[in-house]
Amino acid sequence: MTHRHPTQEDPVVAGLSEAVGGPVGDHAGRHPWWTPRRVLLLLAAVVFALGVVQKAPCSLGASEDTEATYAQMCYTDLRPLYIPRGFAENAWPYSGDDQTRSRYEVMEYPVGISYWAWGTSWVTHWLVGSPDLDDRYAAAPSQLWGLDGMDAEITVFVLVNAVGFALLALLTVWFLTGVSPGRPWDAAAFALSPALALTGLINWDLIAVALVAAALWAWTRERTVLTGVLIGLGVAAKLYPLFLLGGLLVLCLRRRRIADFTTLLVTSFAAWLAANAPAYLTGREQWRVFWDFNAERGADLGSLWLLVDQATDIGFAAGTINTWSWALFALWCLGVFVLGMKAPEDPRLAQLGFLIVAGFLIINKVYSPQYVLWLLPLAVLARPQWRDQLVWQGGELFYFAMVWWYLGGFLEPAGGGDAGFYWVAILVRVAAELYLVALVARDVWRPEHDVVRSPRRQSEMTTRSTSVAV
Template sequence: MTERVQPSLDDPVLTALSEGIGGPVGGHARPARWWTPVRVVLALAALAFALGMLQKQPCWADDWTDGHERYVAMCYSDVPYLYTGRGFAELLWPYDDDAEVRAKYEVMEYPVGIAYAAWAAAHVSHWLLGDGSVEPRAEVGADQVLQQPGVLREQRGFVVATTLSLAVATLAAAWALARVHRRRPYDAALFAASPVLVVNALVNWDLLAVALVAGALLAWSRQRPVLTGVLIGLGVATKLYPLFLLGGIVVICLRSRAWRTMLTVAAATALAWLLANLPAMATGWDEWMHFWRFNDERGADLGSLWLVLAQAGVPVSTALVNNVSLVGFGLWCLVVLVIGLRAPETPRLAQLGFLVVAGFLVFNKVYSPQYVLWLLPLAVMARPRWRDQLAWQAGELLYFASVWWYLDNQLASGGGTQPVFYWLAIIVRVACELWLVAVVVRDIRRPAYDVVRRTDPSADEGPVEGRRREVYA
């Protein structure tokens, strides 16, 4: 049996902290029979998620109706508002192309995976808590639906059903990450016990995509290219960013000339994405296209450097943001490609995926607080060190607090109306992210710094394709 890396001996932060409870694990320590590493990680993830639920309790108590309270208590979530705002209180299919429905309700602005999950949660809520037909709700305006009998109770049920699905996704992600590196299962504790997971878990449905990304990392480490592609494809159908994992796979396959594997992953990704999108495409093409139009037409938005420039007086049109973001991200990907191809050893998928997704977020025209969850599983697998993770997440926590203060109009400067502190929070957040990017790039260029390669040789193992050995790491 392969000996596991002990966290209290491997990580300097944990080594120092362990002194308060007797010091690092000793040579004669016996492993617990029931508390396996995976179960420990799952327990930490469950605790973090429970704390996240507790953090949202003030908004739950007032039914998310107090706009000031949701920002002061920092408990805002998109979930409850979409129940009445997108027609789920009437159990409407999110891609219904009926003219009256579309005149009354906005179309879901998220990819199909989230729309399907919300639609299913609405049916579960109505099945358990509904007290009759939803037809009377069609007779009132969208802004009056919440006041109809039983709707508020169902909205709460909708939040509960969504919360349970996100809890399952969190545990699935933690389980998958704990199995990516056979000798380092406790690296997943960096995900499970993450402060940003606590505060962002219930802001939106992003954890559904996070679980699929974690599963893709596990499938790749187990040399399952078809499953890797399927999970990436389903992830792209839920949030766009899992697509960028393909960039890392391309770099790895180019280095090892693994053309068959590269095409297999790409084909499985495309097919899974298409099959997931077909129901929406077939029932409401224009409604399905709304996600793409919405993201193309929106301007500089929350959390982005573009918003700082726009509010500071720089003329930033939507067309300019779209074009410069696309060019900037393309150049970033080119740099990652060069770094990956010129590295002394083949980089790991988590490292390359983290770099590409980080670049997308830096250049993107919106950087919502929960987007940190996109980076989280990739970051903890790319650089499993508590010091580095906490330093990066400190910037994220600063931004998490600042965005709610900003939305509550509490951050205007003393001499005017410009939210200078909010700008600083955005800049600090991006700076912390770029610092972690620099650390990961150093690990790629100088593999001796990569703690995974030093302690888990199995991370470099892979199958033989033809006459060449491929790296699934």
């Protein structure tokens, strides 16, 4: 298959290539072993390894200096949750045992993440020599932090998860290189993403990210049942893969494939149900914690709701935010639906998925730093142009730095009061995201601007741009 090389159609890459001889020619040879996919897998491995190094100062060793953690921007949820969620005792996350529940809080995450965390805690215990749990049962949870070897054990837990996340990142790259035939290099913006390096180890979000990439890959190969299963498993790890069904609804309606959409709904629900069954059957009350936690959660980090709440002192109630955010998101989805149905050509699933997920994040009451990973595989396929990716990810990186300095108290005015500069960071992040949303929406409405659909036109634009630069 003939591959479209980014130096032939991307102005940024073409301009940079002038330093090494210019864009790849039409008759350039191909290395027999270093295929684009293998190159991108290697690059992703290097980038993720750099991310682990960035987290190392305060996440791969004991650190009681919270201020230093925020100053160095190396926080991860994995270390502080190891003992409070019972993983030091290998406690099943959905156990209803009275002693377990009196000692430890229930995991507030979907079942896919809870299973993964419990499984990696089991691997951690095996690697450190299966510690005697009887001594831990006899001690108060707060005393476990001081046990001999506990710091090293938690570090092993973080590293086990890091290895698993790295494999998930590589799987994501593998799937992304196969979504658009002849365009494996579109995945480069994921493999080389600084956002991947900086946020990949914060939480367990890469589980759902890999499943979304796999679903995009399966859909392009018309594997409807597999697509539904992957979406259902993704929803079991994070809610947002559910929104792919909105994009699939548009595509199935346009192509008059209602039976396929019904299959997608049934298989997605069946996979989600099967994934949730062990948790629900072993601890119904514990299973509900995730849903109750999100319903009761107020305006939180990164959200426009938090900005308005702090700037105006309105004091939004959780119920009010829930009602308005879902109503606004419904209107956003309606807009994406109309855009998709009125488009002159069938949009691509990555484009529709990106638009829906972006709307959810902008309107949602919490927008954690690692949520950029939700958009990353969708964004690099929806708008595979480096200039636009750099603008969007630049906004994300600016916010990434500001949120940690905000939590560390470094942005507070000398005279006291709210950290207004953190509000600026929220607005910059949202503005950069809306910039990419506008471009993707334009590509859907006017497909001639979509590099995936009109490579010849984009190639001509690139040639003109590089000629002017020279």
